[in-house]
Amino acid sequence: xxxxxxxxxxxxxxxxxxxxxxxxxxxxxxxxxxxxxxxxxxxxxxxxxxxxxxxxxxxxxxxxxxxxxxxxxxxxxxxxxxxxxxxxxxxxxxxxxxxxxxxxxxxxxxxxxxx
Amino acid sequence: xxxxxxxxxxxxxxxxxxxxxxxxxxxxxxxxxxxxxxxxxxxxxxxxxxxxxxxxxxxxxxxxxxxxxxxxxxxxxxxxxxxxxxxxxxxxxxxxxxxxxxxxxxxxx
Numbered sequence: 001x002x003x004x005x006x007x008x009x010x011x012x013x014x015x016x017x018x019x020x021x022x023x024x025x026x027x028x029x030x031x032x033x034x035x036x037x038x039x040x041x042x043x044x045x046x047x048x049x050x051x052x053x054x055x056x057x058x059x060x061x062x063x064x065x066x067x068x069x070x071x072x073x074x075x076x077x078x079x080x081x082x083x084x085x086x087x088x089x090x091x092x093x094x095x096x097x098x099x100x101x102x103x104x105x106x107x108x109x110x111x112x113x114x115x
Numbered sequence: 116x117x118x119x120x121x122x123x124x125x126x127x128x129x130x131x132x133x134x135x136x137x138x139x140x141x142x143x144x145x146x147x148x149x150x151x152x153x154x155x156x157x158x159x160x161x162x163x164x165x166x167x168x169x170x171x172x173x174x175x176x177x178x179x180x181x182x183x184x185x186x187x188x189x190x191x192x193x194x195x196x197x198x199x200x201x202x203x204x205x206x207x208x209x210x211x212x213x214x215x216x217x218x219x220x221x222x223x224x
Binding site: 041042045090095101104108 | 150
């Protein structure tokens with residue numbers, strides 16, 4: 001059975017701290033690993049990772065994938081209160097023709113950043 | 116403006132009364148999907164569609180139906196809703212990135 005496991009489930013830090021969120025996956029016909037941020041409403045896309053060892057960066061956020069060990073990390077440096085959210089990791093399967101199939105989400109990491 | 120529009124946003128109804136949650140996108144995406152989100156269980160995919168008339172089951176399809184007669188619309192149908200389908204539902208469009216609708220909160224009494 002496909003599964004995605006995130007850790008920790010919740011985390012409380014202070015502004016300025018650096019955090020690392022973990023995501024391990026077991027997904028058959030794996031296509032890509034995705035990170036989303038969810039505040040009060042719908043998830044918003046952060047990163048898509050398909051290749052091992054290539055870091056993706058966006059401002060203070062970065063992420064990398066290890067396809068041999070089947071995990072990914074999301075780093076946030078110099079955290080701000082606006083980073084408080086649930087961070088979701090998802091594994092995507094590959095369907096026939098190579099297109100996206102099923103998306104399997106982890107339960108999320110709830111990050112709280114205190115002033 | 117790129118949009119995924121779900122309706123209704125909130126619904127309280129009773130067991131067994133058929134309901135449909137509509138989803139429409141204006142981005143000409145081929146891929147669309149439905150999720151439910153429950154505390155402690157995260158987001159789980161119900162159904163997805165790779166194109167018109169092509170749909171497939173996600174992780175939790177039981178009790179739901181979908182149809183994809185046109186590219187822009189992907190309604191979610193609960194033929195006989197039950198209380199365990201009380202949840203927050205999201206429609207999403209596109210692949211990478213997926214664009215999510217604002218969610219529909221369903222309460223089945």
